[in-house]
Amino acid sequence: MTQSPKRSNPQPPTTRNWWKTGMITLITLIVIGFVFVGVKAFAPTKVAATAQTTSGPTTNINLTLNKKQVNALADYYVNKSLSGQSLKYRFQVTDHAMLTGSTKVLGANVNFALLFKPTVLANGDVKLTAQKLSIGSLPVPVSFVMNYIAKNYPLPKWVALDSGKKTMTLHLTRIGNGKKLSYAAKQIDLSGAGKFVFQARIPANQ
Numbered sequence: 001m002t003q004s005p006k007r008s009n010p011q012p013p014t015t016r017n018w019w020k021t022g023m024i025t026l027i028t029l030i031v032i033g034f035v036f037v038g039v040k041a042f043a044p045t046k047v048a049a050t051a052q053t054t055s056g057p058t059t060n061i062n063l064t065l066n067k068k069q070v071n072a073l074a075d076y077y078v079n080k081s082l083s084g085q086s087l088k089y090r091f092q093v094t095d096h097a098m099l100t101g102s103t104k105v106l107g108a109n110v111n112f113a114l115l116f117k118p119t120v121l122a123n124g125d126v127k128l129t130a131q132k133l134s135i136g137s138l139p140v141p142v143s144f145v146m147n148y149i150a151k152n153y154p155l156p157k158w159v160a161l162d163s164g165k166k167t168m169t170l171h172l173t174r175i176g177n178g179k180k181l182s183y184a185a186k187q188i189d190l191s192g193a194g195k196f197v198f199q200a201r202i203p204a205n206q
Helices: 018-040 067-081 142-152
Strands: 058-065 088-093 097-105 108-120 126-135 159-162 167-170 182-189 195-203
Touching (some): 058 067, 108 182, 126 142
Antiparallel strands (some): 058 195, 097 108
């Protein structure tokens, strides 16, 4: 007796999770922004053009993280980016955003620490206010270092630095120029376990 061929059960269509990758990219950008001032005091970067603000209808997807998750992502990014570099640093979120590390000055290892206070702006951008900077055992005026960075190192197109006000603004809403996936911060709460709410904005024509 001939057996009829077995029918394979149809597999449910796989949900596209590409936007999740975009959200991880967002967290990476946040980390880059936090470490930017500290890192650029010791390493140059390329010139970047001015970005445009995202406009038009979008589909919005929110992602909520706590301090432990943000710190884990920060460690992943930092460890990946430090390959082959003499500069060593670590970004951690505690009661404030803190960048610590070490670099060589005149052949000697010198520790540094930079503290930021993050603020979510009404449009979804993030403002970082530098509160304290120390190199070795000496406190260094934050405005002096930020002014030096502003004059000697071109900023990424989505970063604006005001050395007079000791602030750096991460224009997350300008990423993608309104044509690609862009981002916005909804909430940054550093109390307790922490709560970080970010939003991916997908243009309607994507």
